[in-house]
Amino acid sequence: MTSVANSTLRDARRIVVKVGSSLVTNDGRGLDEVAIGEWCRQMSILVRSGREVIMVSSGAIAEGMKRLGWSSRPHEIHELQAAAAVGQMGLAQMYETKLRENGLGSAQVLLTHADLADRERYLNARSTLLTLLKLGVVPVINENDTVVNDEIKFGDNDTLGALVANLVEADALVILTDQKGLFTADPRKDLSAKFVHEAKAGDPALEAMAGGAGSSIGRGGMITKILAAKRAAGSGASTVIAWGREEDALVRLTQGEPIGTLLVAQTQKTQARKQWIADHLQMRGSVTVDDGAVAKLRDEGKSLLPIGMVGVEGDFSRGDVIAIRDSLGTEMARGLANYASAEARLICRKPSNEFEKLLGYAAEPEMVHRDNLVLTR
Numbered sequence: 419m420t421s422v423a424n425s426t427l428r429d430a431r432r433i434v435v436k437v438g439s440s441l442v443t444n445d446g447r448g449l450d451e452v453a454i455g456e457w458c459r460q461m462s463i464l465v466r467s468g469r470e471v472i473m474v475s476s477g478a479i480a481e482g483m484k485r486l487g488w489s490s491r492p493h494e495i496h497e498l499q500a501a502a503a504v505g506q507m508g509l510a511q512m513y514e515t516k517l518r519e520n521g522l523g524s525a526q527v528l529l530t531h532a533d534l535a536d537r538e539r540y541l542n543a544r545s546t547l548l549t550l551l552k553l554g555v556v557p558v559i560n561e562n563d564t565v566v567n568d569e570i571k572f573g574d575n576d577t578l579g580a581l582v583a584n585l586v587e588a589d590a591l592v593i594l595t596d597q598k599g600l601f602t603a604d605p606r607k608d609l610s611a612k613f614v615h616e617a618k619a620g621d622p623a624l625e626a627m628a629g630g631a632g633s634s635i636g637r638g639g640m641i642t643k644i645l646a647a648k649r650a651a652g653s654g655a656s657t658v659i660a661w662g663r664e665e666d667a668l669v670r671l672t673q674g675e676p677i678g679t680l681l682v683a684q685t686q687k688t689q690a691r692k693q694w695i696a697d698h699l700q701m702r703g704s705v706t707v708d709d710g711a712v713a714k715l716r717d718e719g720k721s722l723l724p725i726g727m728v729g730v731e732g733d734f735s736r737g738d739v740i741a742i743r744d745s746l747g748t749e750m751a752r753g754l755a756n757y758a759s760a761e762a763r764l765i766c767r768k769p770s771n772e773f774e775k776l777l778g779y780a781a782e783p784e785m786v787h788r789d790n791l792v793l794t795r
Contacts, residue, residue, distance in 0.1 A: 426656045426682065428674035430589035432470045432551070434655075435461065436579030436646075437594045441662040442477030442509070445596075448484045449477065449508055453663065455516045457594070460668040461556055462520035469672065470551040472586065474559045474579040475513065481505030502563030513558045523555040528562035531572055531699055534581055535739075540694055547586050572699070576646035584653040584693050591650045592671065593643050594662035599679030600640060602627050619651035619681035644681075651683035653693045695739055695752055696792045703732020703759050704741035704749070705766075705785065712744050715751055716793060721784040722753070724765040724773075734759045742786065753791035756782045 427433075437457065444450040461471045479498055482505030483491065492498055510526045517524040527547065533539045550557045559582055561572050572578045576593060583591040603611040617624055624647075628640035640659075647657035660667050660678025671677055707715075711726025722742060734740055735758050742751040757765065762785060764776045770783035 425674065426680060427590055427592070427658060427671040430469070430672065432472075432586060432588045433464065433590050433592060433672075434472045434474060434579055434583040434586070434588045435592045435594065435668065436474040436575060437476065437662055438575070438596065439476040439480045440596050441594060442475055443480040443484065446480050446484065449481055449512050451512065451516075454512050455519070457662075457668070458513065458516035458520050458522070460666060462517070462522050463669050464672060465522060465554060465556065467672070472547065472551070472557050472559065472582060472588070473513070474575055474582055475509065476560070476575040478502045478505040478509050478560055478563055481508050499564050506560065506564070509560070510558065517556055517558075523553070525550050525555050525557050527557045527559045528564075529559060529578065529582075530562045530565065534585065534694075535698060535700070537694065540585070544585050547582075551586070574642045576642040577649065577699075580646040580649040580655075580657075581697055583650045583655045584697055587653060588650075588655050591647070591655050591657045592668065593646065593657060593659045594667065595640075595643065595659060596662065597640065597659070598661045598664075599659050600624065600627060600644070614679050615676060616680045616682065619657060619683050620648040624681070647681040649697070651681070651685060652696050654683050654686050656683045657681045691790070692792045695754065695790065696794070698739045698752065701732075701741050701752065702734035702738050703730070703755075704743050705730050705762060706743045706745065706747070709745060712750060715742070715791070719788060721788040722751075722786040722791065723770070723783065724757075724762065724785045725767060725769050727762070727766045727785060730759055730762045730766055732759060740786070742791075748795070750795050751786075751791055751793045753786035756785055756787065 441453060442450060461473065464471050479501045482501030485504050486501060492501065514524045529543065533543050547557055561575060561578055579591055579593060598613065600614040601611040602614060605611040624644045625641065628644045643659050650657050658671060658678050658680050664677060667677055705727045706729035707722065707726050708728050711722060714720040715722060734755055736755060738755050739752055740755045741749045742753065744750050761777055765773055768776060774780040
């Protein structure tokens with residue numbers, strides 16, 4: 419193994435740990451008290467060594483299903499929300515008990531996409547988490563399944579883990595799962611599949627290797643972990659995908675031992691505002707730009723001017739995050755809009771000296787200023 423593998427977790431001071439439903443609930447049979455206790459014991463060792471740890475835990479819906487006597491995951495959103503409400507009680511209590519047994523305080527934090535899409539709420543969530551870490555408390559985070567709907571759901575807690583890693587500017591994301599790590603193909607179906615010890619986060623080949631969801635309890639699968647690693651890498655956090663029942667996995671990783679699959683971030687930590695823009699999962703609208711504008715944005719690092727826009731989609735306000743698409747409809751960037759969609763349609767293909775005549779006032783010459791713009795491909 420390379421020195422990168424040995425040093426990535428060894429040097430990490432702030433770590434986000436994510437565990438999946440099948441591990442937390444022992445494949446749906448109920449909360450696994452022994453396993454949760456083990457992770458809490460290991461986290462206490464990390465905290466005592468001077469590290470900061472955040473736990474992102476699935477399992478509320480699965481635990482609720484068990485308590486309600488349901489053998490299969492429901493499809494109706496209100497039933498999923500009910501299961502989450504029932505299961506969250508036991509999940510939070512279990513973590514609180516096990517962390518306290520190991521001398522650590524805990525805090526329950528429930529997040530929705532809306533919390534991270536709104537700039538003020540994003541900053542509030544970040545401030546709260548950083549304060550908890552400073553106090554030596556381990557935040558236990560889950561998606562707020564009791565109030566979200568399909569429009570704003572993260573979709574899986576792998577994505578949530580990556581967003582939290584970006585939110586607090588973590589050094590590493592550790593995804594504990596029921597697999598040893600990533601293979602070149604599904605080892606259950608392909609005997610020639612080889613284990614991937616280390617790769618670059620965001621490498622398109624990784625997505626081809628990953629299969630679909632592997633559990634009827636959770637919603638993820640290896641593909642969601644690969645995409646989460648890619649997202650976490652955007653803020654400079656490397657990701658390890660490892661077997662959650664590996665003995666002392668968290669402790670050994672932070673001692674430099676290569677366990678599981680390491681997906682190395684290729685970028686440095688980005689400016690916080692730009693990372694917030696990049697992390698938007700849903701946007702209210704988009705603008706389509708011509709090839710000349712694409713070149714100026716991608717090759718020259720320029721701002722987006724309305725004269726380079728050929729179309730406006732959706733209904734958005736000034737300050738909203740919008741997608742910027744090329745002539746083929748592919749998103750190539752995103753950023754904060756200086757004009758609402760109705761205004762953008764009026765100034766589309768127009769030079770800035772005509773804005774006052776068209777809008778009745780003169781504001782910024784840019785649709786998206788380069789300081790508020792992030793390239794996505």
